[in-house]
Amino acid sequence: MASTNISIGTDPVKQFSVFAENRVGRLYDLTAVLKDNNVHIMALTVLDTTDSSILRLIVDDPDKARELMINNDFPYTEVDVLAVEISDEADLKEVLKALLEAEINIHYVYSFIKRPEGKSALAMNIEDMDVAAQSLNTHGFKVLTQADISR
Numbered sequence: 001m002a003s004t005n006i007s008i009g010t011d012p013v014k015q016f017s018v019f020a021e022n023r024v025g026r027l028y029d030l031t032a033v034l035k036d037n038n039v040h041i042m043a044l045t046v047l048d049t050t051d052s053s054i055l056r057l058i059v060d061d062p063d064k065a066r067e068l069m070i071n072n073d074f075p076y077t078e079v080d081v082l083a084v085e086i087s088d089e090a091d092l093k094e095v096l097k098a099l100l101e102a103e104i105n106i107h108y109v110y111s112f113i114k115r116p117e118g119k120s121a122l123a124m125n126i127e128d129m130d131v132a133a134q135s136l137n138t139h140g141f142k143v144l145t146q147a148d149i150s151r
Contacts, residue, residue, distance in 0.1 A: 016056070016059070017078075017079070020054075021051065030069075038064075040061075043083075043123045056110070060151045083121050083122065083124070084136055086120050102135035104126050108124070109123065110123055
Protein backbone atom coordinates (compact mmCIF):
# COMPACT_ATOMS: atom_id res chain seq x y z
CA MET A 1 0.00 0.00 0.00
CA ALA A 2 1.39 3.34 -1.01
CA SER A 3 0.85 6.06 1.51
CA THR A 4 0.35 9.62 0.47
CA ASN A 5 -0.02 12.31 3.09
CA ILE A 6 -2.81 14.49 1.81
CA SER A 7 -4.66 17.32 3.44
CA ILE A 8 -8.31 16.58 2.80
CA GLY A 9 -9.00 20.31 2.56
CA THR A 10 -6.99 20.66 -0.66
CA ASP A 11 -9.17 18.55 -2.98
CA PRO A 12 -11.86 16.60 -1.10
CA VAL A 13 -13.99 13.96 -2.79
CA LYS A 14 -17.47 15.34 -3.47
CA GLN A 15 -20.59 13.29 -2.82
CA PHE A 16 -23.96 14.29 -4.20
CA SER A 17 -27.15 13.21 -2.45
CA VAL A 18 -29.89 13.40 -5.05
CA PHE A 19 -33.48 13.35 -3.87
CA ALA A 20 -35.76 11.40 -6.19
CA GLU A 21 -39.40 10.41 -5.94
CA ASN A 22 -39.97 6.68 -5.88
CA ARG A 23 -41.13 6.04 -9.41
CA VAL A 24 -40.00 3.69 -12.12
CA GLY A 25 -37.09 5.01 -14.16
CA ARG A 26 -35.95 7.91 -11.98
CA LEU A 27 -32.51 6.37 -11.29
CA TYR A 28 -32.23 5.57 -14.98
CA ASP A 29 -33.08 9.20 -15.84
CA LEU A 30 -30.25 10.50 -13.66
CA THR A 31 -27.67 7.99 -14.89
CA ALA A 32 -28.68 8.65 -18.52
CA VAL A 33 -28.24 12.42 -18.15
CA LEU A 34 -24.81 11.93 -16.62
CA LYS A 35 -23.69 9.29 -19.13
CA ASP A 36 -24.95 11.29 -22.12
CA ASN A 37 -22.75 14.17 -20.92
CA ASN A 38 -19.64 12.05 -20.28
CA VAL A 39 -19.91 12.17 -16.47
CA HIS A 40 -19.05 8.79 -14.95
CA ILE A 41 -20.50 7.47 -11.70
CA MET A 42 -17.60 6.13 -9.66
CA ALA A 43 -19.53 5.15 -6.50
CA LEU A 44 -23.24 4.78 -5.80
CA THR A 45 -25.58 3.79 -3.01
CA VAL A 46 -29.35 4.17 -2.73
CA LEU A 47 -31.34 4.78 0.45
CA ASP A 48 -34.96 3.90 -0.21
CA THR A 49 -37.96 5.13 1.75
CA THR A 50 -41.68 4.78 1.09
CA ASP A 51 -42.14 7.95 -0.96
CA SER A 52 -38.64 8.87 -2.09
CA SER A 53 -35.07 7.75 -2.47
CA ILE A 54 -31.74 9.35 -1.72
CA LEU A 55 -29.16 8.50 -4.37
CA ARG A 56 -25.66 9.08 -3.02
CA LEU A 57 -23.06 9.23 -5.75
CA ILE A 58 -19.51 10.21 -6.48
CA VAL A 59 -18.65 11.21 -10.01
CA ASP A 60 -15.49 11.93 -11.96
CA ASP A 61 -16.59 15.47 -12.87
CA PRO A 62 -18.46 17.15 -9.99
CA ASP A 63 -18.67 20.56 -11.71
CA LYS A 64 -20.40 19.16 -14.78
CA ALA A 65 -22.62 16.88 -12.63
CA ARG A 66 -23.71 19.86 -10.52
CA GLU A 67 -24.69 21.81 -13.64
CA LEU A 68 -26.56 18.83 -15.11
CA MET A 69 -28.54 18.19 -11.93
CA ILE A 70 -29.58 21.84 -11.71
CA ASN A 71 -30.55 22.01 -15.40
CA ASN A 72 -32.49 18.71 -15.26
CA ASP A 73 -34.40 19.31 -12.01
CA PHE A 74 -32.64 16.79 -9.80
CA PRO A 75 -32.64 18.32 -6.29
CA TYR A 76 -29.41 17.55 -4.46
CA THR A 77 -27.11 18.39 -1.62
CA GLU A 78 -23.34 18.10 -1.66
CA VAL A 79 -20.87 17.07 1.03
CA ASP A 80 -17.21 16.13 1.23
CA VAL A 81 -16.52 12.48 2.01
CA LEU A 82 -13.37 10.58 2.83
CA ALA A 83 -12.32 8.04 0.21
CA VAL A 84 -9.66 5.46 0.95
CA GLU A 85 -8.05 2.91 -1.34
CA ILE A 86 -8.17 -0.74 -0.26
CA SER A 87 -6.81 -3.97 -1.71
CA ASP A 88 -9.10 -6.59 -0.20
CA GLU A 89 -11.44 -7.38 2.69
CA ALA A 90 -8.50 -7.61 5.09
CA ASP A 91 -7.87 -3.91 4.38
CA LEU A 92 -11.46 -3.15 5.38
CA LYS A 93 -10.73 -4.48 8.86
CA GLU A 94 -7.54 -2.42 9.07
CA VAL A 95 -9.30 0.76 7.87
CA LEU A 96 -11.94 0.28 10.55
CA LYS A 97 -9.24 -0.42 13.13
CA ALA A 98 -7.40 2.81 12.24
CA LEU A 99 -10.63 4.79 12.60
CA LEU A 100 -11.47 3.07 15.88
CA GLU A 101 -8.04 3.88 17.28
CA ALA A 102 -8.59 7.53 16.32
CA GLU A 103 -12.07 7.38 17.93
CA ILE A 104 -13.80 8.41 14.69
CA ASN A 105 -17.52 7.74 14.27
CA ILE A 106 -18.56 6.41 10.86
CA HIS A 107 -21.98 7.61 9.70
CA TYR A 108 -22.07 5.42 6.60
CA VAL A 109 -19.76 3.67 4.15
CA TYR A 110 -20.12 2.31 0.62
CA SER A 111 -17.78 1.03 -2.06
CA PHE A 112 -16.72 2.42 -5.39
CA ILE A 113 -18.05 0.81 -8.56
CA LYS A 114 -14.83 1.57 -10.42
CA ARG A 115 -11.70 3.67 -10.27
CA PRO A 116 -9.37 4.82 -13.03
CA GLU A 117 -6.63 2.37 -11.95
CA GLY A 118 -9.09 -0.42 -11.25
CA LYS A 119 -8.31 -0.52 -7.52
CA SER A 120 -11.02 -0.79 -4.88
CA ALA A 121 -11.96 2.07 -2.61
CA LEU A 122 -14.43 3.00 0.09
CA ALA A 123 -16.39 6.23 0.44
CA MET A 124 -17.11 7.21 4.03
CA ASN A 125 -19.10 9.91 5.70
CA ILE A 126 -17.36 10.29 9.03
CA GLU A 127 -17.09 12.56 12.01
CA ASP A 128 -13.66 14.21 11.55
CA MET A 129 -12.11 13.85 8.11
CA ASP A 130 -8.75 15.42 8.93
CA VAL A 131 -8.12 13.21 11.97
CA ALA A 132 -9.36 10.17 10.05
CA ALA A 133 -7.11 10.93 7.07
CA GLN A 134 -4.11 11.35 9.37
CA SER A 135 -4.83 8.02 11.09
CA LEU A 136 -5.30 6.22 7.77
CA ASN A 137 -2.08 7.71 6.38
CA THR A 138 -0.24 6.62 9.52
CA HIS A 139 -1.52 3.08 8.96
CA GLY A 140 -0.26 3.10 5.34
CA PHE A 141 -3.52 3.73 3.50
CA LYS A 142 -3.89 6.08 0.57
CA VAL A 143 -6.57 8.69 1.16
CA LEU A 144 -7.95 9.77 -2.19
CA THR A 145 -8.66 13.25 -3.50
CA GLN A 146 -11.15 14.22 -6.17
CA ALA A 147 -8.26 14.33 -8.66
CA ASP A 148 -7.50 10.66 -7.89
CA ILE A 149 -10.94 9.57 -9.06
CA SER A 150 -11.40 11.97 -11.95
CA ARG A 151 -10.64 10.74 -15.45
